[in-house]
């Protein structure tokens with residue numbers, strides 16, 4: 001590796017584990033030098049990129065596909081172009097979508113076009129401590145593959161589980177990787193941006209990933225009633241893994257970012273310019289869930305309340 005080589009941090013983890021929360025923190029800290037962030041969202045709207053763009057300009061969006069498959073060529077082109085920027089970047093952080101397998105990103109970084117300019121610094125995988133144990137079948141396998149590829153695992157949302165549950169999760173994840181419990185992905189910078197630890201010859205097995213999910217976007221035209229929306233969110237089927245986007249709530253001039261993971265929802269005021277009274281919600285659900293028509297109709301009806 002030459003001295004001019006740009007360090008790359010890969011941030012991975014299942015849907016809603018806290019990747020954007022971590023990215024937002026990193027992006028706001030000037031000590032990380034000249035940094036660019038590449039954000040991949042599986043849906044056709046890149047909500048994460050829009051959220052991170054509220055704190056930094058250096059955001060590049062790869063959307064409507066899985067970063068390790070359908071948009072892998074775009075990733076390669078984006079990395080080549082970023083590596084040619086002058087003055088040179090110090091670091092590139094790649095946020096994988098929650099449905100992707102970071103191992104393939106690691107492979108992409110080894111391509112000859114990139115090897116001379118970039119080096120992999122750390123793969124950080126966030127785990128939602130309140131949801132990891134409940135994942136089943138292929139979804140659990142994907143989540144384990146994301147963990148297996150990590151140099152550092154953040155056992156995030158530690159505030160939502162007991163000390164005993166945290167202990168048991170640590171045991172499940174195993175001793176091979178460094179595991180740190182976090183709330184809002186808060187850990188010391190030195191750990192975030194450290195050098196890559198040796199992998200002991202371990203090669204993770206590729207897991208099925210984006211093909212397990214379907215995504216769609218609902219565009220509303222009117223403000224929604226807050227109470228009805230909260231009630232509706234509280235009853236979303238568990239096949240909806242993730243819901244996020246922008247909503248206008250009746251009686252409020254400013255829109256909100258809505259984040260829904262598991263059975264928890266969060267509304268935060270959105271800054272910046274956003275279209276008036278228009279909702280944009282991205283759903284990510286189990287492929288073949290058959291939920292789209294029903295959920296869209298419910299939202300449509302809610303607009304008229």
Ligand SMILES: Nc1nc2c(ncn2[C@@H]2O[C@H](COP(=O)(O)OP(=O)(O)OP(=O)(O)O)[C@@H](O)[C@H]2O)c(=O)[nH]1
Pocket residue numbers: 013014015016017018019020021022048097098099156157158159160182183184185242244259260261265266
């Ligand atoms: N209670 C709790 N909530 C958290 C914590 N970290 C993040 N969240 C919330 O979890 C939700 C999802 O966080 P994100 O950072 O958007 O997750 P993500 O991994 O980027 O999500 P995707 O990119 O959609 O896969 C948001 O509402 C966050 O505010 C935490 O430690 N505790």
